[in-house]
Amino acid sequence: xxxxxxxxxxxxxxxxxxxxxxxxxxxxxxxxxxxxxxxxxxxxxxxxxxxxxxxxxxxxxxxxxxxxxxxxxxxxxxxxxxxxxxxxxxxxxxxxxxxxxxxxxxxxxxxxxxxxxxxxxxxxxxxxxxxxxxxxxxxxxxxxxxxxxxxxxxxxxxxxxxxxxxxxxxxxxxxxxxxxxxxxxxxxxxxxxxxxxxxxxxxxxxxxxxxxxxxxxxxxxxxxxxxxxxxxxxxxxxxxxxxxxxxxxxxxxxxxxxxxxxxxxxxxxxxxx
Numbered sequence: 196x197x198x199x200x201x202x203x204x205x206x207x208x209x210x211x212x213x214x215x216x217x218x219x220x221x222x223x224x225x226x227x228x229x230x231x232x233x234x235x236x237x238x239x240x241x242x243x244x245x246x247x248x249x250x251x252x253x254x255x256x257x258x259x260x261x262x263x264x265x266x267x268x269x270x271x272x273x274x275x276x277x278x279x280x281x282x283x284x285x286x287x288x289x290x291x292x293x294x295x296x297x298x299x300x301x302x303x304x305x306x307x308x309x310x311x312x313x314x315x316x317x318x319x320x321x322x323x324x325x326x327x328x329x330x331x332x333x334x335x336x337x338x339x340x341x342x343x344x345x346x347x348x349x350x351x352x353x354x355x356x357x358x359x360x361x362x363x364x365x366x367x368x369x370x371x372x373x374x375x376x377x378x379x380x381x382x383x384x385x386x387x388x389x390x391x392x393x394x395x396x397x398x399x400x401x402x403x404x405x406x407x408x409x410x411x412x413x414x415x416x417x418x419x420x421x422x423x424x425x426x427x428x429x430x431x432x433x434x435x436x437x438x439x440x441x442x443x444x445x446x447x448x449x450x451x452x453x454x455x456x457x458x459x460x461x462x463x464x465x466x467x468x
Contacts, residue, residue: 202284207241218322222449234456235295237329243374268367291315311348318343318361327386409441
């Protein structure tokens with residue numbers, strides 16, 4: 196781990212360029228909000244070892260407030276103003292970390308038990324449209340939820356245990372703070388996960404597996420047990436039962452879905468697991 200001393204005594208951890216996998220490729224419906232799995236290619240960046248303290252926040256903004264406690268009761272707008280004030284000391288972009296940047300550095304980061312930190316990405320229902328180069332996911336949400344952010348929350352009592360949660364960033368909350376990264380500025384089109392799944396392919400897959408795991412066994416079992424007549428007379432009940440069985444199996448198992456990433460030329464591709 197390499198540390199870099201920044202202005203105002205800020206202590207950064209240097210993270211070399213790397214790749215990070217986010218999301219799930221398991222096909223069951225219970226994982227729908229975590230799909231699709233994707234590989235993010237990150238350039239080298241700096242990230243604060245600990246969230247911003249009251250004293251650091253005050254000094255950088257020219258205020259007269261002292262305190263070694265972490266800065267909480269903060270909003271997205273105030274964080275953006277803070278980053279703008281600090282950006283004059285760097286040639287790179289200064290902002291909150293994205294989910295991928297936080298994951299890449301989490302082994303070297305400090306977050307006290309019971310605290311939550313706001314990240315840069317908007318909170319969305321899944322990873323469709325996620326950025327593949329580590330840039331923040333901003334501007335995809337409209338309405339009241341546009342102020343919510345993906346966040347990392349530390350366990351109340353167990354150090355080093357974190358959970359990815361959604362936190363309102365448009366109103367101040369106790370024990371909700373932030374840290375910053377210094378990341379290379381990137382321009383041009385943003386490479387991202389496709390916004391929509393292949394609906395036709397998913398429907399075909401669902402029909403196939405519902406038939407194999409639900410409908411066909413529903414008719415086969417009474418025939419094998421000597422109730423062939425019921426397979427004809429009670430076909431409606433058996434069909435309904437097969438559909439229900441197929442629905443239940445789909446909640447817990449379906450084949451893996453594609454993982455998305457970038458090839459060496461920067462093209463968006465499906466990766467082989």
